[in-house]
Amino acid sequence: MKDYDITIIGAGLTGLTAARKLQSAGENVLIVDKGRSVGGRLATRRVAEGKADHGAQFFTVRTSELQQEVEQWLKNGWIKHWFGVDYPRYTAIDGMNGLAKHLADGLYVRTHTTVEKWREDDGGFTITAEDSSTWRSKKIIITAPVPQAGALLQKSGLGTEALERITFQPTCVGIFHFEKPTTLPASGHIDNQLPAGVERIVDHFKKGISKDVVVSVYMTADWSTEHYGDSDVLERMKERTGGYLSFDETVSEQLKRWRYAQAAATHSRSYEAVTDTVFAAGDAFLRPNDPSGRTRFESAFISGIDVAGAVMS
Ligand SMILES: Cc1cc2nc3c(=O)[nH]c(=O)nc-3n(C[C@H](O)[C@H](O)[C@H](O)COP(=O)(O)OP(=O)(O)OC[C@H]3O[C@@H](n4cnc5c(N)ncnc54)[C@H](O)[C@@H]3O)c2cc1C
Numbered sequence: 001m002k003d004y005d006i007t008i009i010g011a012g013l014t015g016l017t018a019a020r021k022l023q024s025a026g027e028n029v030l031i032v033d034k035g036r037s038v039g040g041r042l043a044t045r046r047v048a049e050g051k052a053d054h055g056a057q058f059f060t061v062r063t064s065e066l067q068q069e070v071e072q073w074l075k076n077g078w079i080k081h082w083f084g085v086d087y088p089r090y091t092a093i094d095g096m097n098g099l100a101k102h103l104a105d106g107l108y109v110r111t112h113t114t115v116e117k118w119r120e121d122d123g124g125f126t127i128t129a130e131d132s133s134t135w136r137s138k139k140i141i142i143t144a145p146v147p148q149a150g151a152l153l154q155k156s157g158l159g160t161e162a163l164e165r166i167t168f169q170p171t172c173v174g175i176f177h178f179e180k181p182t183t184l185p186a187s188g189h190i191d192n193q194l195p196a197g198v199e200r201i202v203d204h205f206k207k208g209i210s211k212d213v214v215v216s217v218y219m220t221a222d223w224s225t226e227h228y229g230d231s232d233v234l235e236r237m238k239e240r241t242g243g244y245l246s247f248d249e250t251v252s253e254q255l256k257r258w259r260y261a262q263a264a265a266t267h268s269r270s271y272e273a274v275t276d277t278v279f280a281a282g283d284a285f286l287r288p289n290d291p292s293g294r295t296r297f298e299s300a301f302i303s304g305i306d307v308a309g310a311v312m313s
Contacts, residue, residue, distance in 0.1 A: 001126075002030075004028050004029065006022055006029045007032065007139070008030070009142045009143060009144060010031075010032075010040060011032070011033035011100070011104065012038075012143060015031050015033070015040075016031070016100060021304070021305060022308045030135065030137065032113040033109070034130075036111060037097065037111060038101060038109055039096070039097040039101070040100075041261070041283075044094075044097035044098065044209075047212065047254075048252070050205065050214040051204060052095075052175050052214040052216050053096045054173045054216050055096065056296075057091065058089035059091075060087050060090075061088070063302060066302070070090060073099070073102075078102050079092050093209070095209050113130075115128075116129060116152075118137075124136050125137050125138075140278045141279045142280050142281070143281050145282060145284070146166040149163065149280050150164070153280070159274075167265050168260040168262065168264065169264045170228050170257065170259050171199075171218060172233050172237070172255065172256075173216055174216070174237045174255055174256075175216055175253065175254040176216075176245065177214050177253070178215065179249045179250075180246070182206070182213060182245060182246075184201060184215075189207070194241075194244075195243070197223035198241055199219060199220045203215050204216070221261070228259075233255055234253055266299075269285060270287045270303045270306035271307035271310055279310060281304060282303055283303065284299070285299070285307075286299050290302075
């Protein structure tokens, strides 16, 4: 049976950041994800000849740790400044999932692998995936969204009291492919004075990542909670945003439902040591002095940095 120093569950930004730091310190790290690809909520979908981000659209930078990385990512040609002067918004050149793929380069990642539970034995853990594969690991970092992490910790016989306050909300995202250019602003982004229930509209052709005109429409957490299971979510979105987009010129439409998009209540530490050898981390784990108080790209990045430091100490 294969044996690792550290298994990281989840190849989103938190897991990838932690893995990069641990691997560069010489640790033998396995990172597993149930998805088809790395990235988690850094998600980009191909649509005909184009593409659309349908998770995070951009990120802002408040910490020196992320600022340092951003300078390197800009040099590497992985990201660009998208809009905003006082608070620059950065986005990935090739879609946000492309950035995750760059970050995963050189890491040992297993996708299509859903961790089911683990059992403690002989100074380590035997971890079992849903496909019945097993491996051993001395330590575990779980970075799945907290409701999923909590369920996995419970299955593995660990208490989750510290995480119970953290709750997540959904987001519904419509992805629309249009025949003709839109009349959205030159940046392709609009998140101001939109109709009730609509959070953001993004034209990926104008954003500069798509050959075709592909637009993502994001609904608010409250609207998404109310309509999550409805069969006519796309129709309702179109009714709300008809003043911005010409839906009689669509080529295709798709709906992405994120059950766990953002935390409504966050944690006041950037990771949680569940035991000496099992750690929980993710975007809902914020440093006590976090200036924004919200789950976001940067909170995931910082949680990954901090949990890696804790695992090595
Ligand atoms: C619709 C939407 C819009 C957003 N917009 C922005 C934005 O514009 N700016 C911004 O800064 N942030 C935004 N965010 C938030 C940002 O995307 C997240 O904060 C960040 O990507 C979270 O990274 P993470 O690694 O903590 O979690 P995730 O990306 O969720 O990664 C967790 C991973 O764990 C995996 N996993 C779960 N359970 C298991 C299991 N049992 N076994 C194996 N793998 C498992 C999942 O497949 C997933 O890949 C947005 C998020 C969403 C959903």
